[in-house]
Every structure is written in C-alpha cells, then in structure tokens.
Amino acid sequence: MHKGANLPIHHPSWKLLEAHATAMRETHLRTLFSKDVDRGQRLTANAAGLFLDFSKNRITDETMGLLCQLARESGLQAKIDAMFRGDKINTTENRAVLHTALRAPEGSTILVDGKNVVPEVHAVLTKMASFANRVRSGDWKGHTGKRIRNVVNIGIGGSDLGPVMAYEALRHYSDRELTFLFVSNVDGIDLAEATRDLDPTETLFIVSSKTFTTLETMTNAQSARDWLVNAFAGDRTSVAKHFVAVSTNSDKVSGFGIDTENMFGFWDWVGGRYSMDSAIGLSTMIAIGPDNFYEMLDGFHQMDEHYRTCPHDRNLPVIMGMLSIWYTNFFDSHAIAVLPYENYLKRFPAYLQQLTMESNGKSVTLDGEPVSYHTGPIYWGEPGTNGQHSFYQLIHQGTRLIPCDFIAFAQALTPMGRHHDILIANVLAQSEALAFGKTAEQVSAEGTPEWLVPHRVFEGNRPSNTILAQQLTPAILGALVALYEHIVFTQGAIWGVNPFDQWGVELGKALAQCILPELESVAIPELSHDSSTNNLIHKYREMR
Numbered sequence: 001m002h003k004g005a006n007l008p009i010h011h012p013s014w015k016l017l018e019a020h021a022t023a024m025r026e027t028h029l030r031t032l033f034s035k036d037v038d039r040g041q042r043l044t045a046n047a048a049g050l051f052l053d054f055s056k057n058r059i060t061d062e063t064m065g066l067l068c069q070l071a072r073e074s075g076l077q078a079k080i081d082a083m084f085r086g087d088k089i090n091t092t093e094n095r096a097v098l099h100t101a102l103r104a105p106e107g108s109t110i111l112v113d114g115k116n117v118v119p120e121v122h123a124v125l126t127k128m129a130s131f132a133n134r135v136r137s138g139d140w141k142g143h144t145g146k147r148i149r150n151v152v153n154i155g156i157g158g159s160d161l162g163p164v165m166a167y168e169a170l171r172h173y174s175d176r177e178l179t180f181l182f183v184s185n186v187d188g189i190d191l192a193e194a195t196r197d198l199d200p201t202e203t204l205f206i207v208s209s210k211t212f213t214t215l216e217t218m219t220n221a222q223s224a225r226d227w228l229v230n231a232f233a234g235d236r237t238s239v240a241k242h243f244v245a246v247s248t249n250s251d252k253v254s255g256f257g258i259d260t261e262n263m264f265g266f267w268d269w270v271g272g273r274y275s276m277d278s279a280i281g282l283s284t285m286i287a288i289g290p291d292n293f294y295e296m297l298d299g300f301h302q303m304d305e306h307y308r309t310c311p312h313d314r315n316l317p318v319i320m321g322m323l324s325i326w327y328t329n330f331f332d333s334h335a336i337a338v339l340p341y342e343n344y345l346k347r348f349p350a351y352l353q354q355l356t357m358e359s360n361g362k363s364v365t366l367d368g369e370p371v372s373y374h375t376g377p378i379y380w381g382e383p384g385t386n387g388q389h390s391f392y393q394l395i396h397q398g399t400r401l402i403p404c405d406f407i408a409f410a411q412a413l414t415p416m417g418r419h420h421d422i423l424i425a426n427v428l429a430q431s432e433a434l435a436f437g438k439t440a441e442q443v444s445a446e447g448t449p450e451w452l453v454p455h456r457v458f459e460g461n462r463p464s465n466t467i468l469a470q471q472l473t474p475a476i477l478g479a480l481v482a483l484y485e486h487i488v489f490t491q492g493a494i495w496g497v498n499p500f501d502q503w504g505v506e507l508g509k510a511l512a513q514c515i516l517p518e519l520e521s522v523a524i525p526e527l528s529h530d531s532s533t534n535n536l537i538h539k540y541r542e543m544r
C-alpha cells in the first residue's frame with residue numbers, strides 16, 4: 001500500500017460526507033426535530049450505566065450511516081482489536097498500548113511479547129490494596145510511630161491530573177480522616193503551600209513518576225525530602241516511612257532513597273495520560289479504599305467491553321468519536337466543551353484537556369505524512385452551572401460552532417432541598433436553548449423593542465450530547481474516563497495519527513535545560529538564542 005492510501009480523505013465515505021454536510025449545514029435542528037417525532041428517543045444509546053442522548057446533533061440517520069461507513073473504511077474495528085490484543089500500535093515508541101489490561105479481570109490473558117501481563121497487573125493491585133489498607137487503618141506508622149494523616153502525591157502531567165481528578169470526583173467516598181494534597185508545579189509555591197500546615201510526622205509522600213527523571217517531579221520530591229529530613233533534625237532514615245514511589249524505574253527509585261519494597265510498579269505499555277487506574281492511582285486507592293477502586297476498574301472494563309464488541313451504530317465511544325470528526329472536519333469546528341453538572345467533576349475537563357489534546361494534537365500520520373485536514377479539537381470546560389455565568393454566552397451567540405458534552409446525574413450524592421432539581425433543570429435548559437434557540441418573531445412577540453431584537457435572538461442549531469447516569473459512583477467514573485479514552489482512540493484511528501506519543505512536549509523541555517545554566521551562572525553568559533530570548537534572559541538576570 002502506498003503512503004497515505006489509508007488517509008480518511010481517500011475513502012469514498014469522505015466525499016459522500018462532504019456532499020452531505022453541504023446540505024446539513026443549511027438544516028436546522030428545529031426542522032430535524034419537527035420532521036422526526038421519535039428522534040429524541042431513537043438517537044440514544046446505553047453502555048456501562050451511561051445513557052447517551054445524541055439527538056441534538058446536526059445529523060440524520062444518513063449522517064450516522066456515512067460516519068459508520070467512514071469508520072469501516074478506516075479499519076476502526078481492526079485497530080480496536082489490535083489495541084486490545086497488545087499489538088505495538090504506538091509505532092513511534094515501539095510499544096503496545098494496553099491501559100485496557102489495567103482493568104482486565106483476574107484470570108484473563110493479554111500477551112505482550114508472548115507474556116501474559118494480567119497476573120502482574122493483579123499482583124500490583126494486591127500490593128497497593130495491602131498498603132492502602134495499612135495507611136487507612138493507621139497500621140502504617142511514620143518515623144516517630146504516629147499514624148499517617150496527610151498524603152501528598154508528587155507528580156505531573158499523567159502522574160498528577162488523573163489522581164487529582166479522581167480524588168476530587170470520588171471525594172464523597174473518601175476517608176475524611178485523611179487529607180490529600182497534590183503537588184505538580186515546579187513553581188515552589190505549589191509544594192510550599194501544600195506542606196505549610198502539615199505535620200511531617202504524620203505525612204506520607206507518594207512520588208509518582210513513570211520515568212523517575214521528570215524535572216518538576218524530581219525537584220519537588222527532593223525539596224519534600226529536605227523538608228522532611230530537616231524536621232527530623234537531619235535524620236535521613238526518616239525517608240523510609242514517609243516516602244513511597246510509583247514508577248517503572250527501580251534503579252532511580254532506590255537511588256532517591258526509597259526502598260523498592262515500597263515501590264509500586266507499572267509498565268511501558270501504559271501511557272502517562274492513560275495511567276490513573278494503574279499504580280499511579282495509589283492516592284485514589286488510599287482515599288476511597290480498595291473495594292471502591294476495584295469498583296472503578298470494573299466500570300472501566302465494562303466500557304472497554306462495550307467498545308470492543310458493540311456494533312458501531314450503538315457504540316458510545318464510536319458515536320461520540322465520529323460526531324467529533326463530523327464537526328471538526330465537515331463543519332470547521334475547532335473546539336468541544338465538556339460541561340459536567342456535578343461539582344465533584346470539577347477537574348474532569350482539565351483531565352480531558354491532557355487526554356484529548358496531548359493524544360490527538362498531531363499533524364502527521366503514522367506514516368509521517370503531513371495531514372491535510374484538522375485533527376484534535378480543543379477540549380475545555382467547567383462544571384455547570386458556573387460556566388453558564390461565564391463563557392456560555394459565546395457558545396449561544398458567538399460566531400463559532402462549539403459542540404457540547406453535557407454530563408448529569410439523576411441522583412445527588414448529598415441531596416439538599418431543591419438543589420439537584422434546579423441543577424438538572426439548568427442542564428436540560430441549556431441543551432434545549434442551544435438546539436432550538438429563539439427566533440426574532442418570538443423575541444418581538446414578547447414586546448421587545450425592534451432595535452433590541454437582534455441582540456436577543458438565539459440562532460440555535462448548536463449541537464450537544466447529553467450523558468445521563470444514575471449517580472456518580474466509582475464505577476461510573478471509570479466508565480466515563482474509558483468513554484473518553486476510546487473517543488480519543490476512535491478519532492486517532494480515523495485521522496491516521498498516533499494518539500500515544502507526545503513528542504511535541506520535548507523541544508521546550510530541552511530548551512529549558514539549556515536556558516537554566518544561563519540564568520544561574522555567576523558570569524554573564526554568552527547567549528546564542530534569538531534576540532527576544534537573549535534579551536529576556538538578560539532582563540531576568542537584572543531583575544531577579
């Protein structure tokens with residue numbers, strides 16, 4: 001096959017979608033709903049406890065048929081099967097992509113280089129559970145014999161965003177006797193504020209780093225170790241009871257002074273941003289307990305099985321992935337808003353920023369050919385109703401088309417008066433307003449003066465998905481995260497890019513290593529950057 005032969009633009013469905021999109025761009029959701037009375041019931045799907053209403057999208061049955069044809073012509077199912085089988089689909093790093101093995105049930109078989117990895121996954125989970133139980137029960141003691149009351153996860157990127165998000169999302173289930181803090185930024189304020197009010201004798205640091213070489217994490221871990229050792233009058237043996245590690249690099253872990261007995265491992269086939277359900281989730285497991293953690297894994301696994309086996313026209317990650325292709329490539333839409341109406345999910349959009357944009361922010365295909373179409377959209381969001389009083393204006397009346405994913409739950413975790421009905425009334429109102437808008441006639445009929453009418457018109461025809469689940473449980477969180485992981489996979493499979501590398505973060509890291517000694521040197525450095533960077537370095541040296 002010649003290079004680029006499998007690009008989506010060469011598939012027959014792409015041309016058909018282009019022609020179809022020309023007609024659909026002129027079609028209003030008002031028309032689609034009035035011509036099709038069952039639409040709101042029909043264009044729905046279920047999986048792993050999530051109910052998806054995708055009827056408020058600018059689609060017909062023909063659109064979905066063509067999008068499924070594009071998925072077929074792109075070989076989506078074969079690509080899904082290759083991922084689940086453990087093929088080395090991360091070709092630029094020559095690695096398998098097996099976050100799905102992290103939640104494979106005990107007794108199943110997934111081979112990497114001829115070796116079944118499932119027993120190792122469960123051995124690590126068992127070790128994590130035993131440690132988590134010891135911390136939770138007070139059996140794990142600090143250097144002076146006191147129980148642990150504070151757990152500080154030190155990590156960044158994939159070794160931070162998942163743990164923070166999951167801790168916030170599942171706080172309802174967490175042990176309130178324990179305090180959890182997350183330190184990621186190399187800005188010293190992050191560590192200083194986190195440790196400010198902590199008693200070192202009751203504090204446990206989890207240094208989470210796949211490589212154990214990441215500059216930010218190692219800088220924070222070393223400063224945290226200094227903070228601890230100082231508190232114990234320079235006694236370095238205190239580290240043993242107050243530091244554990246999550247990593248794939250045992251040499252570096254022991255070099256840091258952490259006993260590898262207290263190291264929790266994972267594998268090169270788990271990408272950072274796909275690792276919150278590996279040992280990187282140790283802080284989550286300590287917070288919510290092993291049983292809840294296993295329940296979360298089960299939710300992930302249910303969504304995995306759905307993605308792997310369900311026909312594409314009823315498959316949630318495929319439907320949502322293909323809809324994002326529809327808007328990105330045929331409506332020139334550049335962003336997707338994720339809007340959870342559940343305050344516990346406040347860090348979910350931040351988590352998805354990394355999952356989606358670090359994965360599919362790519363402009364060459366797996367063959368290294370430049371793409372001639374847009375890839376990863378910008379994902380962002382805030383919990384509702386807060387966002388309504390902020391950026392929703394642009395989504396309702398701005399010039400850009402921004403599809404929205406609304407996420408809501410039927411039952412509040414802490415019911416309080418009318419709060420939950422008010423919350424849900426708002427999420428339903430938003431998707432209705434976005435889809436159907438308000439015409440000039442309707443605005444005028446309300447007695448609005450003519451000059452004000454254009455300002456008060458809502459064009460509508462703004463698409464959204466609504467995901468509804470019973471309640472935010474650990475299993476539902478697992479299903480939600482797996483849903484977006486597989487949406488990302490679906491997108492990458494169609495665009496022909498590799499969602500599992502992140503070379504784009506390397507250049508800045510390398511330049512920072514070059515600039516650092518230029519900032520710190522006593523002698524005035526000879527600089528060979530561009531004139532702007534040279535000048536900024538000199539300014540900083542003058543002003544610091």
Ligand code: G6Q
Nearest residue numbers: 157158159209210211214272273
């Ligand atoms: C995620 C990325 C990246 C990574 C961090 C931390 O997919 O690879 O965000 O997670 O750079 O890396 P370490 O875990 O190796 O410290």
